[in-house]
Amino acid sequence: MVLNENPCVVRRLGAEDVELFKHLRLEALRYEPDSFASRIEDEIELSLEDWLKRLQDITVFGVFDKSVAFGIMGLISDHSVGKASQGSLVMVYIQKLKRQTGAASLMLKEVIKFASETNISQLKLCVSAENTAAERFYSEEGFVEIERTQGANKCAGNKNDELVMVRALNPA
Numbered sequence: 001m002v003l004n005e006n007p008c009v010v011r012r013l014g015a016e017d018v019e020l021f022k023h024l025r026l027e028a029l030r031y032e033p034d035s036f037a038s039r040i041e042d043e044i045e046l047s048l049e050d051w052l053k054r055l056q057d058i059t060v061f062g063v064f065d066k067s068v069a070f071g072i073m074g075l076i077s078d079h080s081v082g083k084a085s086q087g088s089l090v091m092v093y094i095q096k097l098k099r100q101t102g103a104a105s106l107m108l109k110e111v112i113k114f115a116s117e118t119n120i121s122q123l124k125l126c127v128s129a130e131n132t133a134a135e136r137f138y139s140e141e142g143f144v145e146i147e148r149t150q151g152a153n154k155c156a157g158n159k160n161d162e163l164v165m166v167r168a169l170n171p172a
């Protein structure tokens with residue numbers, strides 16, 4: 001699917017989207033466990049109220065093809081007193097058949113717009129060094145590696161390096 005031929009929509013998820021959010025998050029943990037610090041065994045036990053609280057605490061965007069969601073991207077804001085405002089990009093997931101379509105870029109664009117409008121001056125993320133596709137995507141989107149922690153990402157019994165990447169934003 002090329003997004004220009006079949007336009008997709010990115011929008012912020014709300015309480016009415018809790019089941020959709022839960023479904024995509026558990027799907028991400030089921031099919032891409034090495035990409036996340038969280039484990040499906042822990043999150044599958046969460047109550048609906050827990051999932052609703054997450055949607056309140058984390059700004060989550062979804063990408064839709066017609067009315068079917070196939071990806072999520074979350075933003076955690078840190079507006080601590082005396083600190084420059086920073087946001088952390090979390091829970092990034094696109095279903096495998098929808099990757100390489102531009103959907104991740106569309107979601108990131110909306111996250112950046114939202115972050116800028118809420119005076120976040122920098123986005124930060126962590127990614128496994130083994131996930132070269134994600135690392136390449138983030139680099140192409142203007143993120144730079146600022147830290148590499150050896151063995152920090154425990155995937156499939158292995159200890160992979162974790163990269164911390166940042167991108168400066170221009171607040172609105």
